[in-house]
Amino acid sequence: MRRRKAWAIPVLIATVALTATACSKATGSGSQAGGAYGATPANSMSATAGAMSGGVQTAALKVERTSAGMVLAGSKGLTLYYYTADKPGSGKSVCTGACAKAWPPLTAPVTAPAGAKMPGPIGMITRAGGAKQVTINGYPIYYYAEDMAPGQAAGNGAGGTWHVIKIRAAATTAVLKVEHTTAGTVLAGRKGLTLYYYTADKPGSGKSVCTGSCATAWPALRAPVKAPAGVKMPGPFGVITRAGGVRQVTLNGYPLYYYAGDMAPGQAKGNGEGGVWHVIKLKVSSASTTMPASTATPMSTPTSGSGGGGYGY
Helix, strand or coil: CCCCCCECCCCCCCCCCCCCCCCCCCCCHHHHHHHHHCCCCCCCCCCCHHHCCCCCCCEECEEEEECCEEEEECCCCCECEEECCCCCCCCCCCCCCHHHHHCCECECCEECCCCEECCCCEEEEECCCCCEEEEECCEEEECCCCCCCCCCCCCCCHHHCEEEEECEECCCCEECEEEEECCEEEEECCCCCECEEECCCCCCCCCCCCCCHHHHHCCECECCEECCCCCCCCCCEEEEECCCCCEEEEECCEEEECCCCCCCCCCCCCCCHHHCEEECECCCCCCCCCCCCCCCCCCCCCCCCCCCHHHCC
């Protein structure tokens, strides 16, 4: 099967049963690989570093933006790849000879990029000749000789068997704020924009009924968040997963939202809209709210996508 889409490595990945009889683009520029990569990154994994000789420097991997998306890259920013003809967990690479010149291995030891969620565990195999090659989820990891600078991903989809490793940066926990508005002292997002709840939502149901055009006018507050410093919240935080995978913060079981009509801190134009949209009033000293009480489980720290456009958190 020819697959050109990039790889988001699952934590438990199925074995790819492909016959590794040839390596695409294994000729031509392969002899230039050494010059393109300089000192190939050394790799450090907690499970295998002890087996490495002590004089090798550990290289920190990076996350780079490419035409294929945000991808894993070596210490010098060059894009990394995996090869579907390799059998994950087999302890060996089938890319040898001319293939290995076109697709140089990422050598150990390395560390994961700071703040990035890796798509699987880092490991190591020993190639013929003794070189230690980094693996992720059991797949050996490679560079591509024709990538000459950070941001290039010329090897992605080559032969339908070579793919970049897409990375999603870890979500940053946003600190909510307390803002003074015409509706009183209210809970706001990290940029000071007023937050609301919707009485048409059923608290504790695990879902939001504000979808489609409603969700455009009332963007969801995305997780993870934490309460403003020194403020007792009117109920426990929670999280629900919306259609499409977006994780939305709840308070007392009610999903929380911004209002598209609020453009600056201190505005609360959505309060009382249709008789069903309301701010979350706070008293900093004792914390009270007009929000209905309900049961909700404490909020875990979920992963989330990027913030919602101009609303942030």
